[in-house]
Amino acid sequence: MKTLVIADHDNGILKPETSKTINAAVKLGNSIDVLVVGENINEMATQVASIDGVSKVLVADHSVYAHQLAENTAELVISLAEAYSHIVASATTTGKNFMPRVAALLDVAQISEIIDIVDADTFKRPIYAGNAIATVKSLDSKKVITVRASSFDLQTEQAAVTVSTIDSAIDNQSSSFVSVEQTESERPELTAAEVVISGGRGMQNGENFALLNGIADKLGAAIGASRAAVDAGFVPNDMQVGQTGKIVAPNLYIAVGISGAIQHLAGMKDSKVIVAINKDPDAPIFQVADYGLVADLFEVLPQLETAL
Amino acid sequence: MKVLVPIKRVIDYNVKARVKSDNSDVDLTNVKMAMNPFCEIAIEEAIRLKEAGTATEVVAVTIGTKASQEQLRTALALGADKAIHIETDEKLESLHVAKLLAKIVEQELPELVILGKQSIDSDNNQTGQMLAALTNRGQGTFASKVDIENATVKVTREVDGGLQTVELKLPAIVTTDLRLNEPRYASLPNIMKAKRKPLEVIAADSLGVDLAPRTQLVSVSEPAKRSGGIIVDDVAQLVEKLKTEAKVI
Numbered sequence A: 001m002k003t004l005v006i007a008d009h010d011n012g013i014l015k016p017e018t019s020k021t022i023n024a025a026v027k028l029g030n031s032i033d034v035l036v037v038g039e040n041i042n043e044m045a046t047q048v049a050s051i052d053g054v055s056k057v058l059v060a061d062h063s064v065y066a067h068q069l070a071e072n073t074a075e076l077v078i079s080l081a082e083a084y085s086h087i088v089a090s091a092t093t094t095g096k097n098f099m100p101r102v103a104a105l106l107d108v109a110q111i112s113e114i115i116d117i118v119d120a121d122t123f124k125r126p127i128y129a130g131n132a133i134a135t136v137k138s139l140d141s142k143k144v145i146t147v148r149a150s151s152f153d154l155q156t157e158q159a160a161v162t163v164s165t166i167d168s169a170i171d172n173q174s175s176s177f178v179s180v181e182q183t184e185s186e187r188p189e190l191t192a193a194e195v196v197i198s199g200g201r202g203m204q205n206g207e208n209f210a211l212l213n214g215i216a217d218k219l220g221a222a223i224g225a226s227r228a229a230v231d232a233g234f235v236p237n238d239m240q241v242g243q244t245g246k247i248v249a250p251n252l253y254i255a256v257g258i259s260g261a262i263q264h265l266a267g268m269k270d271s272k273v274i275v276a277i278n279k280d281p282d283a284p285i286f287q288v289a290d291y292g293l294v295a296d297l298f299e300v301l302p303q304l305e306t307a308l
Numbered sequence B: 001m002k003v004l005v006p007i008k009r010v011i012d013y014n015v016k017a018r019v020k021s022d023n024s025d026v027d028l029t030n031v032k033m034a035m036n037p038f039c040e041i042a043i044e045e046a047i048r049l050k051e052a053g054t055a056t057e058v059v060a061v062t063i064g065t066k067a068s069q070e071q072l073r074t075a076l077a078l079g080a081d082k083a084i085h086i087e088t089d090e091k092l093e094s095l096h097v098a099k100l101l102a103k104i105v106e107q108e109l110p111e112l113v114i115l116g117k118q119s120i121d122s123d124n125n126q127t128g129q130m131l132a133a134l135t136n137r138g139q140g141t142f143a144s145k146v147d148i149e150n151a152t153v154k155v156t157r158e159v160d161g162g163l164q165t166v167e168l169k170l171p172a173i174v175t176t177d178l179r180l181n182e183p184r185y186a187s188l189p190n191i192m193k194a195k196r197k198p199l200e201v202i203a204a205d206s207l208g209v210d211l212a213p214r215t216q217l218v219s220v221s222e223p224a225k226r227s228g229g230i231i232v233d234d235v236a237q238l239v240e241k242l243k244t245e246a247k248v249i
């Protein structure tokens, strides 16, 4: 049987999650087709064609798919589903939005956010904010799976395979796009960065997040935040790391003024090296930190910037 | 407008789940249980719609053991008008829950269903989307703002790149994100009053839904433990360690 991967992209940019999800799909052992859904997406389809392990790229390019509304995407995937034993997407906000719809329409369970593949039917996934890892076997004939991309590697390149166009324009009409407020940033994406520096409530306000900028510049880091920092309005929501925000696993994660609540740890504790800067020596973040610095962040952040 | 709010009884969010020594599951004996935090936000949003005069009735529904009536009583104390308990001792999957909820939607005909985006036990993030598919309704997931206008609802969604706003035709399905609102606490008089509000009990297997498992829980294990770290004296030592020991900068 074959696997269908739905590519993840944003505003014309192919997300690295797509390559990592294909890396996971390869482990299922089937041949892989990748569906790219959107509008004006030919360039991305070409990029997908050169990701190792892909047999064929399918492109559904139409204005009805411009904003990747779940209702339309799900029906499009259903129209292709028959040929596939596994339907796989990244557990990004796009994948999380349309994939359960696909599963329900196919009358199968969805296995969410897998971090490992045991065999073509059996997967590992975190539950309870990552405090337990469940091994789950699917009993359905078709598997609908979302992949936690941070647990898989980027796939290497191959000579480009065929790209074919699907003539499809499904407009469910129960939902329509109104607007988007895209957060602009020159920095690497949180989920793709090798280094992440995050600030918490201890930063005190949004202006103080500037203290992280110089360090992030020097390390080529993305900047993240705890929920408390987002809730207090210091920074936008898409910077939230955690159980209900973004899951990151960089080489180096620096937590500044973050206490280390279960829900925050769920989003970063698979980082290779963790540094914590906190003035409270009993903060739980120190229990997962490889290097802890008990200090006032306002004192040590400027020092750190200079020392790098 | 009637609003239906499905709520779930889960481990309290402050409690760290522990794996049973036989690796069969997580151990929930004598663990503090509570309403899923995202469901609290869903109830709050429904009550605010009622207070604003937009909603006329708020119905809370849960699927679970007898004990989950405790969370229904909380929902009633917070301001729901009526509660429905779909009783089962089975551990149901999101697909089953969505199918049972679809039956309740058929029966209650709510214009809006507000669910949490995710249960903090299974971390599934599926039920709302599945219910939307099964009832062929539009979905506004991960909502940080909900505006009802005439026969539509505008939902601002928290997405990876920022915020997206969609407009759904009513009836529709919404799932809540954390910043939609800040839930209130139930007052003592309201807790007393809630005891007299209607709570209907329906047996899950009476609703004609196939509840056969679609997945099998093979085992549950502890996540890989991080080995203990060290406390450094100052920034200079930190940078030195990161360069020569960890070799990450």
Ligand SMILES: Cc1cc2nc3c(=O)[nH]c(=O)nc-3n(C[C@H](O)[C@H](O)[C@H](O)COP(=O)(O)OP(=O)(O)OC[C@H]3O[C@@H](n4cnc5c(N)ncnc54)[C@H](O)[C@@H]3O)c2cc1C
Residues within 6 Å of the ligand: A199, A200, A201, A202, A203, A225, A226, A227, A228, A229, A240, A241, A242, A243, A244, A245, A246, A256, A257, A258, A259, A260, A261, A262, A263, A264, A267, A277, A278, A279, A280, A283, A295, A296, A297, A298, B013, B037, B038, B120, B178
């Ligand atoms: C359903 C649910 C989901 C959640 N999801 C998430 C999630 O995805 N991500 C997330 O992060 N949280 C999440 N939370 C919230 C989580 O429980 C915590 O409330 C939050 O992580 C706390 O953020 P914080 O560490 O920044 O704030 P606090 O816990 O207030 O910690 C601030 C820290 O800063 C330190 N500090 C203060 N001043 C200084 C200084 N000058 N120098 C050095 N240190 C200083 C303090 O010692 C303290 O440890 C969720 C909660 C719920 C209920």
Ligand SMILES: Nc1ncnc2c1ncn2[C@@H]1O[C@H](COP(=O)(O)O)[C@@H](O)[C@H]1O
Residues within 6 Å of the ligand: B005, B006, B007, B008, B009, B036, B038, B039, B042, B061, B062, B063, B064, B094, B097, B114, B115, B116, B117, B118, B119, B120, B122, B123, B124, B125, B126, B127, B128
């Ligand atoms: N057993 C249940 N009873 C009622 N509602 C539920 C149940 N399970 C899940 N839900 C609803 O679906 C949301 C998302 O759950 P899940 O898809 O399991 O992550 C929850 O926040 C609830 O609103």
